[in-house]
């Protein structure tokens with residue numbers, strides 16, 4: 029039995045759940061990996077010069093054992109997230125440390141501690157096998173997977189599953205991720221694949237859409253409401269392209285920051301009106317490595333006021349980190365919120381705390397999404413309220429290049445990867461619903 033036989037079953041309209049259950053699963057499959065003996069390969073290089081094309085490999089790997097509560101999924105498509113960039117440049121830490129730590133927790137988790145790390149935190153595909161105790165999913169089910177892996181043995185995570193002390197991001201802090209022909213997930217990561225989307229479109233939103241949902245919309249994040257002025261950094265990027273859609277769909281007023289006219293056009297086409305091209309307007313929030321320039325914060329704030337009839341920002345959707353954080357805190361209105369999930373440009377932030385405490389602002393840390401938030405975010409995709417922002421699709425062989433593009437900010441929206449899917453455009457089940465949303469679905473394509 030080979031991956032080709034699985035693909036044939038997926039592509040046959042007559043395949044039943046029993047057919048899938050009867051399929052033998054191959055003993056090995058192709059997967060995107062980084063190697064433990066290469067973690068020092070970029071030592072001494074600047075972050076920018078660490079090239080994911082050198083560290084990312086396509087290997088034949090053995091099939092992992094399937095445990096209780098788990099599922100093996102045939103991955104038709106996946107997507108590149110920035111966490112795979114971090115893994116491939118071994119920053120801020122080598123992810124092998126996460127796998128070792130996980131491996132120490134119990135006998136079954138030892139499977140994850142390997143000399144290679146199969147990366148990737150998104151997938152769209154078909155369930156092949158489920159482990160003992162899985163009743164909600166069956167072989168043949170068409171699914172997407174969110175990337176929250178939790179154990180839930182501690183009460184700490186029982187109210188908000190992101191607070192589980194054993195919370196991990198699948199394909200980043202666990203092995204057997206989605207950039208592969210077969211992936212191993214916990215069954216409660218599975219969600220129904222939106223039926224109007226192709227495999228690669230369905231795989232694109234998962235991680236960033238769920239993260240933006242918690243960070244901006246959920247009460248666990250900023251709890252955005254109608255009329256809020258929302259400053260969105262990287263508004264046409266992975267996270268930002270969903271934050272912009274959430275702001276528009278939720279009746280808020282997005283102020284989109286981008287770095288080119290082309291990206292400004294994308295935001296306009298999503299329906300945003302207030303757009304700041306940070307490159308064209310030349311903001312320099314840092315005078316040098318150690319000194320920020322409050323005059324530049326003020327120039328930026330004045331520009332925002334031009335779009336808002338003089339109002340300041342209710343919510344900042346932060347992720348660039350060090351380079352922008354001082355400005356983000358400054359431009360937030362009295363009582364407003366800065367919500368942050370990342371630090372792409374550096375994690376040691378500096379801001380003038382007087383503007384925070386005197387104006388009663390709040391900084392909220394946000395990370396991925398709990399089970400329920402991920403489900404709600406996927407539901408919005410399935411209902412055609414929020415759309416994938418897929419721009420370009422690569423083959424599994426070219427994942428290194430795809431990660432390089434994301435690392436160098438050469439991409440738009442999301443970058444997809446075909447895993448088992450032989451070509452783009454497959455997997456659409458509801459053509460009528462698709463036709464209704466086709467322009468929005470294709471908005472980011474090939475730009």
Ligand SMILES: C/C=C/C(=O)SCCNC(=O)CCNC(=O)[C@H](O)C(C)(C)COP(=O)(O)OP(=O)(O)OC[C@H]1O[C@@H](n2cnc3c(N)ncnc32)[C@H](O)[C@@H]1OP(=O)(O)O
Nearest residue numbers: 109110111114119120121149175197235239369370395396
């Ligand atoms: C969905 C997608 C998401 C993304 O893309 S996010 C972006 C990518 N992710 C990242 O860049 C994050 C990568 N992760 C990290 O950088 C690290 O993962 C963290 C900095 C988050 C944590 O570092 P760590 O080394 O895992 O943990 P420690 O807390 O620094 O060290 C553990 C030791 O420190 C002790 N400790 C913890 N808290 C305290 C305390 N409050 N007082 C005293 N000690 C403390 C512990 O017990 C333990 O000790 P002992 O090493 O001896 O076991």
Ligand SMILES: NC(=O)C1=CN([C@@H]2O[C@H](COP(=O)(O)OP(=O)(O)OC[C@H]3O[C@@H](n4cnc5c(N)ncnc54)[C@H](OP(=O)(O)O)[C@@H]3O)[C@@H](O)[C@H]2O)C=CC1
Nearest residue numbers: 110239262265266267286287348351369370372373395396
């Ligand atoms: N904690 C969590 O759960 C999650 C964290 N992340 C993290 O969030 C970050 C962004 O992820 P994602 O949106 O997918 O990445 P993308 O690269 O797709 O988008 C980020 C955008 O941010 C903008 N940007 C980058 N650097 C700067 C800067 N120095 N100043 C201002 N804007 C900047 C760029 O837009 P432009 O050039 O147009 O301004 C870029 O397109 C990553 O660090 C990632 O690891 C992502 C998902 C989940």
